[in-house]
Amino acid sequence: MNDRRKFLKGVSGAAAGLAATAAVGAVQQGSTAKKGAKLTRAKLYGRAQLPEAMVETMDGKRLHLYADLIRGKAVVLNYMAIDNEARFPITAKLVEIAKKLGPRFGKDVQFISITSDAVRDTPARLRAFARKMGVPDHGWQFVRVLSEEEGAVLAMRLYRHHRKPDPHTRLDAMHYGNEPVGLWGLFPSSIAADDAVLRIRSILPGGRSDGEMRRAGPRKLDEAGLPFNHRVG
């Protein structure tokens, strides 16, 4: 708790000047009131209303997850655990997605992978794992959250439910969001990389809606295309 207080004090300076911050009062009643009260003390930042969490990157740097890695960016956020990758290869899927995003990866959208096994997945181990997986040098951070409580608040906000990141999961989703806009979605980690790329692109700024209209679909019945939709091209 002391650590947490110090932490919150530390970030209050960083928080000043953000568009929308709020200390949320404890309003919970009933059996889960305690748990609820703990979580409601978290400050939430920006349109995305994310909590702050101190993280350690695979390079050993200590950063603010929200203020340093998310604020002002479009991001894909996921949980992973190195020991779980053999049976739940979520990072391999993300590597494929990153490749298919082409030049937009790292420029228009950043990836952040948060280990749910913060004890085993040290910065050195995360660094070696990233190298082994062929993770690009820029545009992708592997991090571990330093405070269990902050980790719980973050997971709850992302999954919008009481949920501790499970280092043994066989089922999960990736969060994707555009922080300055306040637009957030989530897709299952099992979807095709081509599908994930379309979804990630859809939250990035760009395009016009006031000019000549383009056909999105349906494509011709005998025209080649992606197997999971009827879009043109």
Next chain:
Amino acid sequence: MVSRRDTLKLGAAAGAALLTKSAAGQMIPQSGLVFPDGYTPSWVDNPSPPVRPFTTPLFRMPNAKPVPRSALNPPPDPARHQRFHEFEPKKFYIQTLQEILWAYHVDPPYNRGSWSYGFDGITPGQTFITNYGEPLFVRRLNRLPPVGMGKVAWALPSFSIHTHNGHQASESDGFPADFADPGEYWDHHYPSFPAGFDPTEVMSTLWYHDHRLDFTATNVYAGFSGFFLAFDDRDSNNENDRNPQAFRLPSGKYDVPLILHDVQFDQDGQVVWDFVGSHPTTSGEAGHGGYGPNPFYTVNGMIGDRFTVNRIIQPYFKVERRKYRLRLLNGGPSRFYSLAFTKDGKTPETVYIISNDGNLLPHPIETKDYFDIWPANRYDIIVDFSKYREGDQIYLTNRLEERDDGAGATGRYLDPTNLLMRFDVVGGRVEDPSRIPDRMIERPKIDLSEVKRERLFVFDYTNGLFTINGRLMDPNRIDAAIEQGTAEIWTLRNDGDAWGHPIHTHFEEFQIIEVNGKPVPPGSMKWGRKDVVQLGPGDEVKFFGRWRDFFGKYVMHCHNVVHEDHAMMIRWDIVEPGTGF
């Protein structure tokens, strides 16, 4: 407060699905929870600004107006649509999807308008009036501001419009991955024929709404919903019809679609998208309703504290002293209702239910009871206002109690109730040529020899995500390949102990055979064609369905659209005979 015993009695009348087993095995009335324990919806601390109820007139959506075929440039392309030439479109429409300023009420701050998603300036969208045998073609243009440019920050400016539960080809169905982004358009071909050309498969009350992957809930809530009505020579949209086969149901201005959405607003009257939390932000000069700063967002659902009908908060509607056909639709996103028409806010008046999920029943059901309506459920109801006096006021009344924490229905009934809208009886006696027919549309015959496969789908909740058979939606994975021209029996089981799931499957209506092992009583409300199953905690529902006429991708999903987005949905395909699995 109605006693629990009464509740049980009423629950039994409303349907066996209401009765579920608690952990202790005791039977308790349960319409399903939206949220688990421990959450407080933000409207508890920050309610939407107050209104004077029943001071704003009901919005009656205009009918969609056809355009000449030549208005479509490029013209419709037959090469893009299955069976196009068999069902040559006779009417053409262009719908523009855009961001609009919509006034939910005449009182401030609502009168200054709330930024919303709409169709050609309105929400709900224009009502499509369609006739069997008159195929139509709708081009939908995405003129929404691109990401970051709009006032509605929390919804995605991209759409895939689904006509629920139209018998249309896959490419026109609004498959969730078939989206059109800003500056793009999508062509929808609606062939307007009953499934299998079987006259007992004719539908009547359909609706259209967004189905965009990951953002269906936000986009429907923002305004993307509307009605799509289908008529034929019996349900002919003419109460003066001389055809002896015609039902002569109340028609024209006496046929009134009503869509329910519960919405939350901030102090500036901007719509708040808040998965139960507290302290919604004020929208400020940018106009964003936005998120409420609170960690208690959940994937369980979105409950608003303002009841809207046709996107007006608690409207009034002047009615003549005659019969009306009221088409009730729960547009969601998540709230369940138990509804009746009452004079005193409590005691149900006698009404006639003529359809369930948009399908005319074999015969009207006279009822003086409340009826449950879950997201996407529809009932067409005839209310005869001729028995009232001028000046009488009738309320559309909800008695289903939400828990204080917003988690969903308590299983108890409200006292006082929620009054959703008011019907004001005006004028003297009028002539009423409309009728309540004795017989309407028989159920299609169930022939078990057509059954090729039986399937089990288990609905559950894992790690903050909603699953079907332990998996999440992947549009690239075929979860069921159904052979065209066959029938199947599907069993839907809710393994969750807290949530109710309104489960909807696209394309064809089905007939429920059993609810929790018990057959559906003939002549009851469920004794008809349906497309949404009320799957309460622990419930198991078995239905018979046929799959005909087209090939391709469709979906089944939870119509608590927040569950759908997280990602309680499967893809099923209609495939060539011999290639199913």
